[in-house]
Amino acid sequence: MTFSGEILAFIILALAAILGGVLLLNLTKVVHMVVALVLSFLSIAGIFILLSAEFVAVVQVLIYSGAITIIMLFGIMLTKHNDSEASTKKTVGNTGCCCLP
Numbered sequence: 001m002t003f004s005g006e007i008l009a010f011i012i013l014a015l016a017a018i019l020g021g022v023l024l025l026n027l028t029k030v031v032h033m034v035v036a037l038v039l040s041f042l043s044i045a046g047i048f049i050l051l052s053a054e055f056v057a058v059v060q061v062l063i064y065s066g067a068i069t070i071i072m073l074f075g076i077m078l079t080k081h082n083d084s085e086a087s088t089k090k091t092v093g094n095t096g097c098c099c100l101p
Helices: 005-026 030-050 054-078 083-099
Strands: none
Touching: 005 030, 030 054
C-alpha cells in the first residue's frame, strides 16, 4: 500500500470529524458546541469529496452546515435562559421527586 495524498487527506478529515464530535460532547457553552458541530459537518463533506460524491458534499454543506446550524443559533439566541437559575431549579426539582413515596 502506498502512502498517497488522498490517504493523508482522509486521515486529516477523519481526525477533524472525530475531534469535532468529542468537542461537541465536552464543551459547556452551546455556541461553542455548534461550532464543533460545523467542524464535524465540514469534515464529513470533505470525506464525501474524497469519495467523488460532490453533490452529496454540497448538500451536506448547504443543508447541515448552513441551514440547520443557523436555525440552531437562532433558537439559542432567541430563547431567554439564565444558567444560574436553571441549575437551582434542577436541584429543587430533583430533591422534590426524591421525597415522593
